[in-house]
Each structure stands twice: as C-alpha cells, then as structure tokens.
C-alpha cells in the first residue's frame with residue numbers, strides 16, 4: 097500500500113533549523129526548562145505576533161489552565177466556552193471546579209455566535225470568563241464578542257491553538273482577548289512535538305502563569321510555597337524545535353491556503369459540497385481544509401472518511417460538539433436557532449487531508465476519490 101497521507105502531521109524545515117537548535121541545547125547542556133531556546137522561542141513569537149509577553153508551556157491545555165487561573169476562575173464560577181471545539185478548551189475549566197456553559201456556533205465561521213453569547217449573559221449574568229475558539233484557523237466574530245464582553249465587564253481567553261498566524265485588522269488572533277493560547281502539538285500548523293504558549297499584553301497574567309508553571313516557588317532561600325504549583329514549563333530541547341519552526345510558519349500557512357484553494361477549485365462544480373470559505377476580509381490559515389455536504393446528498397461525511405481510509409489516507413469528521421459529550425452532558429448549552437448549528441456542522445462536516453507535506457499529485461488523487469462518490 098502507498099505511504100500514508102495524514103490529516104496534519106509534523107513538518108520540519110528543509111534547512112534543518114530545528115535540529116541545529118536542539119543540538120545546541122545538547123552541546124551547551126541546557127537540558128532542562130531553562131535556556132536560550134526557550135528565551136529565543138518566546139522572543140520570536142512575541143515579535144511575530146506583536147504581543148508584550150509570552151510564556152512557553154508544556155501544552156496548549158496547560159496554557160488554557162493557567163490563563164483561566166490568571167483571569168480568576170475558581171470553584172463554582174461559570175465560564176462561557178465555544179461548543180464546537182476540542183475538549184481541551186473545556187477540560188481546564190473543570191480542573192478549577194468551575195462550570196462550563198456551552199455557546200453555539202454561527203454557520204458562517206463555525207465559531208461562537210454573538211447572539212447566543214448575548215442570550216447566555218441573560219441567563220447567567222456573571223460568568224468569570226469567556227473562552228473563544230478560532231476553529232480550524234477561521235476568525236470568530238471577535239469584534240462583536242469583545243464588545244459584548246466589555247459591556248458585561250468579563251475577560252476573554254482566546255483559544256488560538258488552531259489559528260496561529262491569522263491576522264484580523266492588523267492584529268493577530270490570540271491578541272484580542274485578555275490572554276491568548278497557542279498550541280504546538282504534533283498536528284498543529286507548527287509543532288514542538290508537544291507544547292503551548294500563553295500570550296498577553298498584560299504582563300501580570302504571564303508573570304503569574306510562569307510562577308505557577310514552575311511549582312509556585314516563593315523567593316526564599318528554602319522551598320517556600322504559598323500557592324499550589326504546576327510542572328507546566330516547556331523543555332529547552334523542545335523549544336529548540338519551536339525556534340526552528342517559527343522560521344517556516346509563513347511557508348506553512350501559504351501551503352495550507354494552497355491546499356484549501358485546490359479543494360475549492362476542484363469541488364466548485366459539485367453543488368452538494370460547500371467549502372468552509374474565508375469571508376472577503378479574511379485570510380485564515382486553513383489549518384485544516386473543512387467543508388460541509390448538503391443534507392440531501394446521498395454522500396455522508398463518513399463515506400468520505402471511509403473511502404479515503406481504504407487508500408491509507410486520513411480524513412476526519414468535524415469536532416463533536418461539547419454539549420453532546422457524555423462527560424459534559426450536565427452543563428448548560430445556549431443556542432438561538434431551532435436546531436443547534438454545532439450539531440448540524442458535526443453531522444455534515446468533513447476535515448479533509450491537509451498535511452503540508454502532501455504533494456499536488458497526492459491531493460489530486462484524494463480529490464478524484466471524493467469526486468467519484470458524488471457521481
């Protein structure tokens with residue numbers, strides 16, 4: 097069988113930047129959670145995003161956890177969060193014994209519906225924070241969401257784990273909220289194998305996060321602890337990978353966008369397919385190329401996934417909404433439409449193979465397999 101084509105997999109630079117920085121960590125023996133790679137990785141992300149401070153952590157999930165803590169989320173607080181997302185956007189709310197309230201999507205960007213958010217504020221007037229996700233690299237209605245949250249005086253944590261490098265009105269996603277989260281997990285647009293970052297223009301937030309992430313050691317000659325600590329800091333070895341990957345981020349975004357354009361062009365004539373397309377002002381990173389299939393079509397999302405699987409090609413269904421997850425069943429879900437938009441997207445959505453190592457020929461083959469199903 098031919099070599100497997102992945103949905104999205106790690107893609108190191110041709111120049112070998114990552115190896116060079118990892119080797120440097122070995123050569124200088126900075127094989128812990130301090131060192132030049134961490135410093136330089138944080139610096140490069142700060143410079144790229146134009147954000148005041150950034151703290152490299154073990155994962156995007158740990159960054160969400162410490163971000164929520166820094167926003168003051170604690171026991172029994174309500175936290176509004178996008179319903180259509182990966183569970184990592186929600187789990188840290190539970191770590192703090194707070195209560196998630198799931199907010200439905202709007203159909204244009206698949207992200208948090210400002211109308212549903214307003215409705216949630218009517219029912220729960222005092223949430224501690226709002227977690228807004230920019231799913232698959234698409235820009236949420238962030239202006240409206242910021243306005244609503246400002247009106248209610250509630251801070252925003254932006255989950256930009258899938259949206260690194262996406263600019264909206266000359267500002268990068270992740271820098272709109274009180275704090276933002278990036279992920280460098282293996283499937284993300286750039287990777288450190290596993291890792292994340294908490295970013296903010298409020299240095300108090302990242303300072304607190306850094307303190308907690310390194311076991312909350314008080315400044316004393318002995319180990320003094322006045323708060324619960326975490327072992328969440330990124331390793332200097334892995335930061336070397338990130339440092340190298342930052343050099344190819346723009347290249348990766350360009351390729352992801354090209355992959356999306358190829359699908360879009362190829363499926364133009366198929367009336368039953370609707371690509372998850374940018375708005376006129378939008379330049380998303382298309383971390384994953386996604387689409388929906390018309391309800392009336394004989395082809396279902398699973399048909400595409402299974403037919404590609406037979407050829408050793410990975411495609412997936414869209415994230416299953418959080419309010420449908422058995423573990424989160426008991427938490428409230430706020431929608432404005434009769435039928436939840438997130439459920440509809442889940443039922444009709446497909447994530448297409450979006451690996452940046454994929455060749456044009458491989459993508460053509462994928463397109464042919466999919467086209468055949470619609471004949």
Ligand SMILES: *Cc1c(COP(=O)(O)O)cnc(C)c1O
Pocket residue numbers: 155156157158181182184185229255257258278279280281290291292
């Ligand atoms: C990947 C991802 C995360 C979590 O990041 P990790 O680095 O894997 O912990 C959080 N939110 C979303 C939307 C993600 O896709």
